Amino acid sequence: MKTLGESVAAECRYGDNALDVFGRDAELIFEDSKADYQGHANILVRTADGRFAHYEWTYGSCSGCDEWSDRDLTDEQIDTIMRDTAAWFDDAEALVRYLRLEEPERKYPTDQSPTAGSIPGMIRFLGSGIADEFKAMGNAFVAWQTAKRRTLQ
Numbered sequence: 001m002k003t004l005g006e007s008v009a010a011e012c013r014y015g016d017n018a019l020d021v022f023g024r025d026a027e028l029i030f031e032d033s034k035a036d037y038q039g040h041a042n043i044l045v046r047t048a049d050g051r052f053a054h055y056e057w058t059y060g061s062c063s064g065c066d067e068w069s070d071r072d073l074t075d076e077q078i079d080t081i082m083r084d085t086a087a088w089f090d091d092a093e094a095l096v097r098y099l100r101l102e103e104p105e106r107k108y109p110t111d112q113s114p115t116a117g118s119i120p121g122m123i124r125f126l127g128s129g130i131a132d133e134f135k136a137m138g139n140a141f142v143a144w145q146t147a148k149r150r151t152l153q
Helices: 015-022 075-085 092-099 119-126 129-152
Strands: 027-031 039-046 052-059 087-089
Touching (some): 015 039, 015 052, 027 129, 039 129, 052 075, 092 129
Antiparallel strands (some): 027 039, 039 052, 052 087
């Protein structure tokens, strides 16, 4: 199984922050990331303590297209934002409800949040792209669980 430290997300801007928050050795269950002068990362991981976490962020090449850069945030502040706004799950059942979009009280993260001024996140959210990503994450989670079961036998 691939780890977060081996992911494309780790190569993205703020990838070091994600490694700090979720752990270099977190199991990577799903990833949709692009590392370039501007890009995005969308990850679903299982952390060393057994919890699951979903987080997504975008970044740009200038402060005008990168909210965190525009706000001149420190690494510690970015770590705090990631830790506080990630979707965390104590067990697989809670994660499955989330992936099925069955928790209306939960705010589903899309590029820092659909209301944080992220244009790609808003377009995807409004265009129902979020449903496609959650379906892909769900499929990846099923494949991960199947592989885990084979390993335990």
